[in-house]
Amino acid sequence: MDKNSNLAKKDFYEYVNNEWLETAKIPSDKPVINSFTFLNDEIEKLLMSDVKKMKIGEISLDTKELQSFVDFYRLVADTDEREKLGVIPLKKRLEYIESFNSLSDLPKDLTDWVLSSYPLPFGIYVAPDMKQADTYAVSLSPAPLFLPDTTYYAEDHPNKKDLLNTFESMMTELLVLTGKSEREASNIVSNAMAFDESLVPFIRSSEESADYTKEYNPRRLEDVKNYHSDIRLDTLISGLLEETPKEVIVTEPEYFENFQQLITAETFENLKAWLLVQQTRRLGDFLTEEFRTVASRYQLALSGAEEMISSEKLHFYTATGYFDQVIGQYYAENYFGQKAKQDVEDMIHEMIQIYQNRLTNNTWLEKVTKDKAILKLNTLGIHVGFPEKIPAIYANLKTKSKADGGSLIENIMDFNRLLAKDLFKRYNTKVDRSEWEMSADMVNAYYHPQKNVIVFPAAILQAPFYDFKQTRSQNYGGIGAVIAHEISHAFDNNGAKFDEFGNMNDWWTEKDLAHFEKLTNEMIAQFDGIPFGNGQVNGTLTVSENIADAGGLSCALEAAQLEDDYNGKELFENWARVWRNKAQEQYTDLLLAVDVHGPNKLRANMQVRNFEEYHKLYNIEKQDEMYLEPEKRISIW
Known part of the structure; x- marks a missing residue:
């Protein structure tokens, strides 16, 4: 962090991440480095090392799916045969x-x-x-x-x-x-x-x-x-x-x-x-x-x-x-602790309770809409760490070796056919709400609107998002805000159109929907047209993620304030740390055009300006660039 506290009044993101921004180097084979990609790279190095050991027999293969994965890896890595x-x-x-x-x-x-x-x-x-x-x-x-x-x-x-x-x-x-x-x-x-x-x-x-x-x-x-x-x-x-x-x-x-x-x-x-x-x-x-x-x-x-x-x-x-979920399961079983899983699950239930209280005390929702929103919240599925089982299709992905006449392309085409058939045979069958759509070694999280579930893979439960060594307030500024962000997706401009069962269903009163759309338009306007890179932010493209960020940080702040050792600066500063990012110019331009997430710097800076608590903690006054007039501050959830 920059020791010049005045920078917090001018550019909070720069204040928190200044030293990192000056020293961090974008890997030559990637267009970006940030908290997500840094952790992904570390996990990648770890797993690549383990896979090499699996290949030569130094790590035992205790499932047939892992054996199939290694068989396929051997074929993929046979560059002589490719040439x-x-x-x-x-x-x-x-x-x-x-x-x-x-x-x-x-x-x-x-x-x-x-x-x-x-x-x-x-x-x-x-x-x-x-x-x-x-x-x-x-x-x-x-x-x-x-x-x-x-x-x-x-x-x-x-x-x-x-x-x-x-x-x-x-x-x-x-x-x-x-x-x-x-x-x-x-x-x-x-x-x-x-x-x-x-x-x-x-x-x-x-x-x-x-x-x-x-x-x-x-x-x-x-x-x-x-x-x-x-x-x-x-x-x-x-x-x-x-x-x-x-x-x-x-x-x-x-x-x-x-x-x-x-x-x-x-x-x-x-x-x-x-x-x-x-x-x-x-x-x-x-x-x-x-x-x-x-x-x-x-x-x-x-x-x-x-x-x-x-x-x-x-x-x-x-x-x-x-074999993404196969290797994800290996990662989770060998490198993910049950203590962390339990602690994060406790935080999730705490966030849900915070959300329920906020919905109950909401001043602009009518009771019938509140009741439906709380019902949806209480029906929310929660998945942390790794799934209880991986899809059965992985057991069918069996590599045909070179000795048996199998080439890499033939195996890929066979796998593609099996995966396609498995997908199409699902038609008109029941959806398994417990099935994950992201492997446990992914540094990410998601909300699925048709399943009404939130998923937090094992890999994201690391610093700066989450760490036993971090203070409780820091963890709320990281994984706490991520948890509440995913919950908020159930009530963003897209998620709000789906009920507790994941069905697209108009469950809002006309009055409540009109007010929600007004707030949504205010969020669009808050981001729309801000110059960034070689272009400008598209508020309509990014509104769902911005709504989720606003709800996520707001709920994380309230939860942290209930702790005996609450420290607001630690929370806000870890929020900004999570979004540190350096990217190539072309990549920045690409994301501005296609990504529903806003630029990381703005995700850090724009959201904190909506909180009176931030203004108080850092003595932000009218003449400061980070100041936002109270009437322009947006609070949806």
Whole structure:
């Protein structure tokens, strides 16, 4: 911390993090360093070391899932075999795509096409139904764009030209590596980029997608069938589900209502080129080192990282990507203490009680809305540390060794097929509320609106978020605020649309909803347009996280004040410490466009200004930059 207390009046974030900001170095293979990534890096080093020991037998493998993980890791790490095979695995798949000369030539069995991991200009997935959250529904969504957001395609976007040029040169070189001539490769990439840009007018921006309830657009299967005369979406969906659904959730109707005009006989060559480019990108990390080096250029340009990750890290990421909960369970069982789990669970129940008191004493909610909110709070599921069991699918991911004729790509495709089948077979079955969607070794936490659960993996229960060595007030400023942040998501602008069962349901009175929307708009205005990086903050995009931050810090402060050794400065300063962050310029610009979280510095500074307690503790007065007039301070929860 900077010893100049006047800096706390000017820039609280700088006051707390000044020394760290001057000395911290962004790893060359990453675009950012912060409290989250620092802990992730430490866990990564720990687990990479353990995985090497597993590979050579120094650590015993006590589950069949862990054995399968290590078998797969050995195959991933066999770089000699990758170099020997070269681009042959990719060429076979590209040749299959190239064998189609018209729309009518596309395989009649698109079901196998999807299960075989070939790309399509749309996605099909299964997730809890927003209006019947205990049951899985099927959804249809648009394809991802080459650039990270529709806003990047605006002619005046400062990064559009450079990013597209980088993408074009990278993909051209990759296709040349597969045996295409320079001219052939250039034409394919040019046509693919034309197809990509044709999709842009019909795809929502990140800001438009921030209200995820807008994705809930049920359509009859007959309507979905009519989206395209040649691409039988109804047959494909029924084939994947192995039953015929009555309706499909269409996340972006405008895209599919224009699907027929996007894919025609005239645009088929562009579509085909797009399929070739997408297939090439998907396998970029799994072939030769030369291929991977070229394939990393666009992502490096987008993020600002100075160099691609080492092959050693890539092997670890690839293997853990398929066995994430297996390795997460190993981490939790070997490095996570039960004492910490119990202490954090106690804090969660304390936060819930604080929240219930605040709802009970709320002055602008009517009783009927209060009662529903408290019911939702008391129905909240709580998961800390690691799940009681991991999903059964991991037992089915069995690696076919090189000795048995299995290559890396073949195993990846087999895994993809098994995972896809496991996902699609969930359709119309009951949702398991206890199943985690994040592994225990992730430094993160989340709230799931359709399950109405909060989840805190083992890895986040470390300093600066949580530590036995920290004071109680420091822990409230860290994990306490994170806990209440996730609870607050149940009542942010999105979460408030779901009831205690996770169903999208209008449970507010008209008067209460109007007042809540007024407060939400005030939160949007508080952040909107603040200059940051090479752009400015989008208050609409980030409002849900800002509401959760405000509720999280407010409840953590109240809980800490009930402690005998309460120290407000320790709480606020650890809050700011949690958000310390250094990022490459390109990465900052990217997050401004697509991330629902605001810039870390503003998360630290803007929220504390809403509290009278902060103003008192640091003697913040009207002339100070951190001062905020009482009438402009926002308190929702």
